[in-house]
Amino acid sequence: MKVFIIGIGLIGGSFAIDIKAAFNEAKIYGIDRSDENLEKALGLGLIDHKSSFDELDKADVVIVAIPVDTTVEILPMILDNIHDDCLVFDAGSTKGKLCDTISQHPKRRNYLAAHPIAGTEFSGPQAAIANLYRGKTNIICEVEKTAFKLQERGMEIFSRLGMRIRYMDPSSHDKHIAYVSHLSHISSFMLGKTVIEKEKNERDIFDMAGSGFASTVRLAKSSPAMWTPIFKHNKNNVIETLEEYIANLEQFKKLMKEDNFDEIYKEMEDTNHIKAILKGIT
Template structure:
């Protein structure tokens, strides 16, 4: 099985590790605009061969693990180059614009729109880890538009890697993911920005930062090259979530100004319900 991975970073590299472990016949080919990343991926054993888009005709699987703006540009080109029996899936955090871009492509049936809800704040080939996807949810959009035999091939990969599958239309995906993922990253970036601007002496930040601050600001270490395009593609939904979030922050600020700490206690107590909702999620 010839597996071509476009983008050998955390996500693509982790797929390479797990697919090699799960499929004895898998041969992993890497494509990346960074020659340094390709060389690192080779040195780390993530991939077996460096390759290029012109070699995609021999691919059985193509995994597209690059920023969503680049995926929108490249996916039609990738579909043009593959053979009729090849499955292409991406791992991007937005889906509606991407699905629309290839909706009329003659090889739309070869494409599976996927979004594994997995990752860390680190990037690059050196960030790739085994079992990143085990136990994680993989959202599949517009599955009915993918050829059934290629759906089966994708599901076998996802199953062997230990993923849970959830089906959703692309518009619903982008709306929901804005709340549970995109807003989290914005909050983390802006918390980091606020603290950096307030505490000009970085030593004070590190000396005083506890585990609460570290865990909350962890996502601010994520790659801007990946996240800025996500916010652009999902602009309307991100703005909607920000408006609701800002309204809640404004209300909380007003309660403090009014010395209404009884209501603050109630707000926090009600929100504690999230412990039940998130129980079992790692």
């Protein structure tokens, strides 16, 4: 099985590690706009060969693990160049615009819209890790538009990598993911910004920062090159979630000003219910 991975960073590199472990016959071909990344990937053993778009006609599977704006631009070209029995899937965090872009493509049946909800705050080939996807949810959109035998190939890959599968339409996916992923990244970035602007002496930040601050601001270390296009593509849903979030912050501030700490206690106690909802999620 010849697997071409476009974008050899955390996501693409982690796919490479796990696919090589799960499929003995798999050969991994890397495509990346950065030759330095490809050389690192070769050195780390993530890929077997450096490749290019000109060789996509050799692929049995193409995994697209690049920023969503670039995926929208190049996915039609990828589909133009593959053979009829090749599966293409992506790992993008938004699905609506992507699915719309290739909806009328002659090889739409070769594409599986996927979103494995997994990752870390790190980037680049050196960030790739084994078992990144084990136990994680992989959301599949418009599965009925993918050829059945190619669905089976994709599901075999996802199964061997240990993913849980959920099916969702692109619109619902983009709306829900704005709450559980995109908003948390914005919150983390803005918390980091607030602290940096307030605490001009960085030593004070690091001397006083505890595990709570470190865990909350962790996502602020994520790649702006990846997250800016996500916010752009999911703009309307992100704005809606921000409006609700800001309203809750304003309400909390109002209670503080009114010295209404009984109500603050109640709100926090009610929110503790999230422990039960998230039980078992790492």
